[in-house]
Amino acid sequence: MAILLGSIADDYTGASDLANTLTKNGLRTVQTVGIPDAGLALLEVDAVVVSLKIRSVAAAAAVAAATEADRWLRQRGANHVLYKICSTFDSTDEGNIGPVTEALANTAGSNVVLVTPAFPATGRTVFQGHLFVGGQLLNESPLKDHPLNPMHDANLVRVLARQSRRTVGLVDLAAVSAGQEAVRARLDALLAQGIGMAIADAIFEGDLETLGEVALKTPVSTGASGLGLGLARALTRSGQVPSRSETTADAIRPVGGMAAAVAGSCSRATLRQLDVAARSMPVLRLDPEKLLVGSDEVAAAISWAGDRISLGPAIIAASASPEEVCRLQSRHGRDASGHAIETATSVIAAELVTRGVRRLVVAGGETSGAVVDRLAIPAFLIGPEIAPGVPVLRTIGSVHGDMLLALKSGNFGDENFFATAFEMMD
Ligand SMILES: Nc1ncnc2c1ncn2[C@@H]1O[C@H](COP(=O)(O)OP(=O)(O)OP(=O)(O)O)[C@@H](O)[C@H]1O
Numbered sequence: 572m573a574i575l576l577g578s579i580a581d582d583y584t585g586a587s588d589l590a591n592t593l594t595k596n597g598l599r600t601v602q603t604v605g606i607p608d609a610g611l612a613l614l615e616v617d618a619v620v621v622s623l624k625i626r627s628v629a630a631a632a633a634v635a636a637a638t639e640a641d642r643w644l645r646q647r648g649a650n651h652v653l654y655k656i657c658s659t660f661d662s663t664d665e666g667n668i669g670p671v672t673e674a675l676a677n678t679a680g681s682n683v684v685l686v687t688p689a690f691p692a693t694g695r696t697v698f699q700g701h702l703f704v705g706g707q708l709l710n711e712s713p714l715k716d717h718p719l720n721p722m723h724d725a726n727l728v729r730v731l732a733r734q735s736r737r738t739v740g741l742v743d744l745a746a747v748s749a750g751q752e753a754v755r756a757r758l759d760a761l762l763a764q765g766i767g768m769a770i771a772d773a774i775f776e777g778d779l780e781t782l783g784e785v786a787l788k789t790p791v792s793t794g795a796s797g798l799g800l801g802l803a804r805a806l807t808r809s810g811q812v813p814s815r816s817e818t819t820a821d822a823i824r825p826v827g828g829m830a831a832a833v834a835g836s837c838s839r840a841t842l843r844q845l846d847v848a849a850r851s852m853p854v855l856r857l858d859p860e861k862l863l864v865g866s867d868e869v870a871a872a873i874s875w876a877g878d879r880i881s882l883g884p885a886i887i888a889a890s891a892s893p894e895e896v897c898r899l900q901s902r903h904g905r906d907a908s909g910h911a912i913e914t915a916t917s918v919i920a921a922e923l924v925t926r927g928v929r930r931l932v933v934a935g936g937e938t939s940g941a942v943v944d945r946l947a948i949p950a951f952l953i954g955p956e957i958a959p960g961v962p963v964l965r966t967i968g969s970v971h972g973d974m975l976l977a978l979k980s981g982n983f984g985d986e987n988f989f990a991t992a993f994e995m996m997d
């Protein structure tokens with residue numbers, strides 16, 4: 572059966588966020604980790620989200636991986652491919668949102684590509700091309716302190732232009748709220764001015780429904796889960812999606828085993844969630860400095876967990892405050908610190924799985940990528956939502972047997988996230 576909607580996600584938490592949105596809006600969806608091997612038995616689905624770990628790699632590597640995934644999706648029938656980026660537009664002046672979007676657009680022969688990170692369910696809105704996180708402009712939000720890509724400019728037309736060859740324009744809220752024809756007219760006008768990508772304003776889900784209708788008739792778009800919602804609803808309205816009786820609850824039959832979490836996200840939301848979790852379950856704070864200089868800290872963490880996970884869920888976290896992250900990065904460099912900590916958290920997670928953990932929560936996109944890759948999980952089925960943008964995932968084709976995972980985007984979830992996640996995965 573042909574895929575109705577293809578998507579390439581630039582990180583694994585973002586992929587599960589999008590897969591969750593598509594599922595909730597009527598598309599049977601599978602999340603694959605990279606391009607799956609030909610031998611992997613995938614279910615009959617309407618949408619496939621290919622998870623890549625390309626948000627913070629060199630632009631050329633991101634373009635190559637995304638182009639290959641795009642080819643795979645289109646060969647399986649996808650006429651539209653959504654490049655799923657972060658709702659906080661995580662990127663740098665080198666990329667990778669601009670370079671990947673341009674490469675996908677050039678391959679598909681696309682004119683002006685619609686780009687919007689708006690995701691109202693998590694408070695991300697775009698007005699006059701400026702991104703708001705809740706009530707704050709992006710550059711005044713906690714994203715200004717992100718360990719890998721601190722965001723210092725809320726004007727996305729400017730941000731995207733700095734990392735792109737195509738000229739960037741704006742589809743403003745006046746056009747979006749006037750409906751599909753007004754958006755198309757605006758895109759035609761931009762094309763006539765030689766513009767090749769357009770940031771689209773969107774505040775409410777209705778705006779994203781309009782943008783989804785317009786985007787679906789083009790070969791490629793770039794956005795967060797909000798645009799996914801618009802595309803899914805447009806597809807459902809078009810009558811192409813077969814009706815099915817199964818529900819997301821079918822994806823989370825109990826798997827047994829023990830439960831644990833690892834956290835590498837340093838977002839304000841994750842730091843608060845860890846503080847709250849520490850009141851009701853064991854939480855180990857790793858010493859990042861020790862992680863960078865040797866492996867003793869990893870062994871100590873595994874032994875700490877060994878004594879506790881048979882009694883109930885436990886959490887191991889590298890997460891630290893912006894000041895501590897800054898200190899570590901100034902001593903060891905940004906990339907070296909990030910990679911070493913990702914490696915350490917993934918080794919710890921894999922060891923916990925070897926010891927019988929089958930329900931695993933991971934906080935942070937890069938961290939989730941490192942953990943899922945080390946566990947060599949090929950794909951996920953999407954279960955019920957723990958918090959907006961975070962579903963329970965059930966592994967498909969894993970060598971560890973059936974497992975339930977939750978890959979939490981750094982900024983997502985309320986303060987009780989960990990307790991809620993473990994309860995839903997029980
Ligand atoms: N104490 C620390 N000091 C410096 N860097 C850290 C520390 N703890 C974790 N890191 C690194 O910070 C980065 C956090 O990125 P990650 O994508 O996992 O979380 P996030 O950005 O909050 O999540 P998302 O991308 O889903 O929003 C990782 O590279 C991780 O290894």
Ligand SMILES: O=C(O)[C@@H](O)C(=O)CO
Pocket residue numbers: 582584585586588589656657658659690795796936960980981
């Ligand atoms: O869009 C978001 O904010 C998330 O899905 C994400 O990509 C964080 O890594």
